[in-house]
Amino acid sequence: MSGAVTWRETATDGPARAGTMTTPHGEVRTPAFMPVGTRAAVKAVDSDDLHRVGAEIVLANAYHLMLRPGADLIAELGGLHRFMSWDGPILTDSGGFQIFSLEPEIDEEGASFTSVYDGSPVRLTAEDAMSIQERLGADIAMALDVCVGLPAPRGKVEEEMRRSLRWGERSLQAHRRDDQALFGIVQGGVDLDLRVESARSTAGLGFDGFAIGGLSVGESATERNAALEAAMSALPGDRVRYVMGLGDTDGLLDAIARGADMFDCVIPTRLARHGRALSRRGDFNINKTEYRADDSPIDPDCPCLTCAGYSRAYLRHLIRTSELSSHRLLTIHNLRYLLDLVADTRRSIEDGRFAAHVSEVTQARVRPLVS
Amino acid sequence: MSGAVTWRETATDGPARAGTMTTPHGEVRTPAFMPVGTRAAVKAVDSDDLHRVGAEIVLANAYHLMLRPGADLIAELGGLHRFMSWDGPILTDSGGFQIFSLEPEIDEEGASFTSVYDGSPVRLTAEDAMSIQERLGADIAMALDVCVGLPAPRGKVEEEMRRSLRWGERSLQAHRRDDQALFGIVQGGVDLDLRVESARSTAGLGFDGFAIGGLSVGESATERNAALEAAMSALPGDRVRYVMGLGDTDGLLDAIARGADMFDCVIPTRLARHGRALSRRGDFNINKTEYRADDSPIDPDCPCLTCAGYSRAYLRHLIRTSELSSHRLLTIHNLRYLLDLVADTRRSIEDGRFAAHVSEVTQARVRPLVS
Numbered sequence: 001m002s003g004a005v006t007w008r009e010t011a012t013d014g015p016a017r018a019g020t021m022t023t024p025h026g027e028v029r030t031p032a033f034m035p036v037g038t039r040a041a042v043k044a045v046d047s048d049d050l051h052r053v054g055a056e057i058v059l060a061n062a063y064h065l066m067l068r069p070g071a072d073l074i075a076e077l078g079g080l081h082r083f084m085s086w087d088g089p090i091l092t093d094s095g096g097f098q099i100f101s102l103e104p105e106i107d108e109e110g111a112s113f114t115s116v117y118d119g120s121p122v123r124l125t126a127e128d129a130m131s132i133q134e135r136l137g138a139d140i141a142m143a144l145d146v147c148v149g150l151p152a153p154r155g156k157v158e159e160e161m162r163r164s165l166r167w168g169e170r171s172l173q174a175h176r177r178d179d180q181a182l183f184g185i186v187q188g189g190v191d192l193d194l195r196v197e198s199a200r201s202t203a204g205l206g207f208d209g210f211a212i213g214g215l216s217v218g219e220s221a222t223e224r225n226a227a228l229e230a231a232m233s234a235l236p237g238d239r240v241r242y243v244m245g246l247g248d249t250d251g252l253l254d255a256i257a258r259g260a261d262m263f264d265c266v267i268p269t270r271l272a273r274h275g276r277a278l279s280r281r282g283d284f285n286i287n288k289t290e291y292r293a294d295d296s297p298i299d300p301d302c303p304c305l306t307c308a309g310y311s312r313a314y315l316r317h318l319i320r321t322s323e324l325s326s327h328r329l330l331t332i333h334n335l336r337y338l339l340d341l342v343a344d345t346r347r348s349i350e351d352g353r354f355a356a357h358v359s360e361v362t363q364a365r366v367r368p369l370v371s
Numbered sequence: 372m373s374g375a376v377t378w379r380e381t382a383t384d385g386p387a388r389a390g391t392m393t394t395p396h397g398e399v400r401t402p403a404f405m406p407v408g409t410r411a412a413v414k415a416v417d418s419d420d421l422h423r424v425g426a427e428i429v430l431a432n433a434y435h436l437m438l439r440p441g442a443d444l445i446a447e448l449g450g451l452h453r454f455m456s457w458d459g460p461i462l463t464d465s466g467g468f469q470i471f472s473l474e475p476e477i478d479e480e481g482a483s484f485t486s487v488y489d490g491s492p493v494r495l496t497a498e499d500a501m502s503i504q505e506r507l508g509a510d511i512a513m514a515l516d517v518c519v520g521l522p523a524p525r526g527k528v529e530e531e532m533r534r535s536l537r538w539g540e541r542s543l544q545a546h547r548r549d550d551q552a553l554f555g556i557v558q559g560g561v562d563l564d565l566r567v568e569s570a571r572s573t574a575g576l577g578f579d580g581f582a583i584g585g586l587s588v589g590e591s592a593t594e595r596n597a598a599l600e601a602a603m604s605a606l607p608g609d610r611v612r613y614v615m616g617l618g619d620t621d622g623l624l625d626a627i628a629r630g631a632d633m634f635d636c637v638i639p640t641r642l643a644r645h646g647r648a649l650s651r652r653g654d655f656n657i658n659k660t661e662y663r664a665d666d667s668p669i670d671p672d673c674p675c676l677t678c679a680g681y682s683r684a685y686l687r688h689l690i691r692t693s694e695l696s697s698h699r700l701l702t703i704h705n706l707r708y709l710l711d712l713v714a715d716t717r718r719s720i721e722d723g724r725f726a727a728h729v730s731e732v733t734q735a736r737v738r739p740l741v742s
């Protein structure tokens with residue numbers, strides 16, 4: 001534990017909590033959503049756009065950055081904040097998710113990948129993950145873990161949960177920078193006993209904050225929520241809790257209801273590049289014929305640059321003529337939608353009306369779209 | 372002639388001139404460069420970006436817009452300004468350039484295309500070009516002309532120059548909107564007699580302003596400059612003069628030196644999407660290995676968003692990892708470079724130091740890059 005990042009509670013409403021996370025690059029109000037900038041860039045937008053949509057912290061990926069442009073180059077250029085021109089807090093993922101998505105060979109020391117760029121062999125141990133993230137210099141580094149896709153046999157989930165614990169311990173021992181926090185990652189799939197054991201043991205190692213990993217990888221919402229509750233029950237109340245890979249409206253509200261503080265997800269930005277708009281009244285594909293002559297913005301109540309200036313008909317035209325701007329304009333809106341959702345949710349906790357807020361959000365989404 | 376657009380001279384320095392063009396959507400200081408938004412969008416940027424780089428007028432293309440989304444739809448949605456969320460002046464090209472680039476069948480009535488989208492037949496007459504542009508509702512419409520690629524036999528150039536005159540006359544007769552200006556287009560290739568005849572005859576028809584078309588289509592700079600001089604000599608001094616398709620640094624300065632006021636070109640935006648940065652010290656491809664660890668911006672003296680925030684090393688990283696943002700960030704810089712060049716040139720004319728300015732710009736560009 002470095003103490004570089006702290007979290008203090010500012011309000012609760014049942015298990016739901018609001019708070020402030022303090023980092024070397026400023027404060028983050030929680031619940032918080034982190035836009036995903038895998039390669040030191042949130043796809044289709046720039047740092048100025050991120051500030052304007054209300055992002056307070058962004059995520060980058062150590063695995064991708066160690067391949068291109070390389071951790072040493074980013075260190076030489078003054079670190080990730082300066083490299084990507086983002087002066088707010090940054091969290092780097094360790095490469096654990098790539099152990100799930102790229103399926104490398106795993107042994108007790110680490111994981112052996114093949115580079116997505118040139119097919120060359122890439123080795124990643126817990127110690128490597130620390131060294132890389134220290135050179136990148138994010139405010140928050142993540143321990144290296146093993147994320148298991150679901151469904152999976154209990155034996156496999158248990159084996160990798162215990163390996164994640166050992167790697168977490170090695171990550172802690174290897175981590176040196178005292179201006180960078182290190183978060184541990186709870187695993188255990190949807191087995192509640194394993195989740196409790198993982199949370200208790202990870203908490204016992206003494207990280208600055210805790211992530212709950214291994215969710216949104218094939219389980220049902222019911223299974224996910226039960227796993228979240230089990231993990232939360234064994235985590236300390238004075239550290240931030242980050243649910244990895246979660247970013248749909250219902251999932252966020254479910255997790256916040258169970259005491260989660262922080263999230264990341266590629267969904268809002270990826271959907272944007274596929275023409276799908278998030279909205280308080282429900283999500284929709286703007287490429288549909290019904291929006292051909294629709295002069296209204298995606299959401300008349302949204303204050304983003306896209307909704308302030310552009311109609312559904314124009315956005316549809318951009319998509320149909322393959323204009324690059326459509327990706328950015330929809331990304332800006334979708335991020336604004338999710339960041340506003342999280343901010344509204346935080347205020348509802350502060351006002352003691354979280355349950356009513358969830359009910360309002362849910363009911364508005366099933367109403368027909370106005371246009 | 373509708374009188375919807377006027378131009379008045381504010382300063383001269385030899386044949387070079389500075390002025391103000393007044394349109395229904397505001398004033399444009401000349402010399403002026405128009406970013407090209409073929410499909411009602413300047414590729415990779417939005418209207419807010421265009422304002423911030425200093426664009427005062429943009430160009431859209433009637434031929435592309437009549438195919439998608441259609442002139443009637445844009446009219447139904449309140450016209451092109453509202454559709455693309457650009458409240459400044461707009462000029463629409465008539466489709467004459469597509470007669471050069473898409474090589475349709477031409478007869479005396481008009482041109483017969485095959486749609487680039489679905490292969491269906493598309494007919495475009497001088498009267499159609501007026502009707503489409505009136506529905507789009509730009510501040511400035513262009514007469515339909517025939518642009519001939521060079522080199523071409525004199526007989527062909529002469530034939531199409533005369534056809535352009537007849538189409539120009541029909542365009543004038545067909546044009547109805549009195550809140551939209553109509554510009555005529557001078558043709559004649561690099562034959563000086565034909566250029567003079569075309570300019571004199573086009574001027575005689577009485578348009579609100581004059582374009583010089585049929586250049587940057589295969590001729591040398593020397594040929595182009597001679598053709599420009601010939602055309603300028605026969606155009607009235609109290610109307611704006613727009614050189615179509617010109618947008619490289621040397622070409623702009625050459626044309627301004629001969630009395631040109633306005634320009635459009637896809638080069639700065641197209642080069643941006645290929646990783647090529649324009650700069651006061653010369654253009655360069657930012658994807659080169661020498662910029663791998665270069666922490667400096669494209670141009671340390673450039674005030675654009677890109678140069679304010681991002682290093683060459685970061686921009687190179689975005690290109691090498693296929694991040695969409697590279698297109699926008701380089702487009703913003705390249706447009707800013709060209710718009711600043713034109714603004715600096717205007718000031719040099721006002722200050723009576725145009726020749727010294729041209730010399731400074733030219734000398735700076737051959738100096739080695741500082742980095």
